[in-house]
Amino acid sequence: MESTWVERDLPVLNALVQQLDDAAGASFPELRDITEDTGLEISEITKAALALESAGYIDLSKTMGPAASWHVKAVSKEARQAVGQWPTAEQVLDRLVQRLGEAADQETDPEQQSRLREAANTAGGVARNVFVDVLSSVIAKSMGA
Structure with a gap:
């Protein structure tokens, strides 16, 4: 089918x-x-x-x-x-990871740039499920669920 x-x-x-x-x-x-x-x-x-x-x-x-x-x-x-009207936790996290990467690209301080990249890698990598769970709770609370 x-x-x-x-x-x-x-x-x-x-x-x-x-x-x-x-x-x-x-x-x-x-x-x-x-x-x-x-x-x-x-x-x-x-x-x-x-x-x-x-x-x-x-x-x-x-x-x-x-x-x-x-x-x-x-x-x-x-x-x-x-339909994309309301975000899912995964979409919010993907946007956060993207913004952290953009911030790292614009950062001139190498130490700060390294921290931003590490945060992006953590949020988008092994800790992704934890971040998604936390964001799901935040989104549900903001929608009154």
Whole structure:
């Protein structure tokens, strides 16, 4: 079976997160509202939404009646992380390591440059799992979890 994440599911998730944020609680995005944003047919969007719901990324609901439609009431923090809206601990750590490396490149004091490189190597190397655990806790607390 072929992967659907990059071509179908992620673009649908991205469009849904964006529309939910744009609506700011005033309304819930309907699946048919994102056909233009994604370039996908409604049948593919529906398949993606059902897959995203089963994975816990979205809260999908169907309205009944003559104009029945699917809409998204909420998205999870994992959905926001998947589309890059919220950082994961790994992303924060990667950025920190990158910034430490940049700071070391710009440092003129050899001792300070050495310390910055050592900090970057430590954060990105053997201590990476410890840093990720700590950052995960910090991020979770900042999000009220």
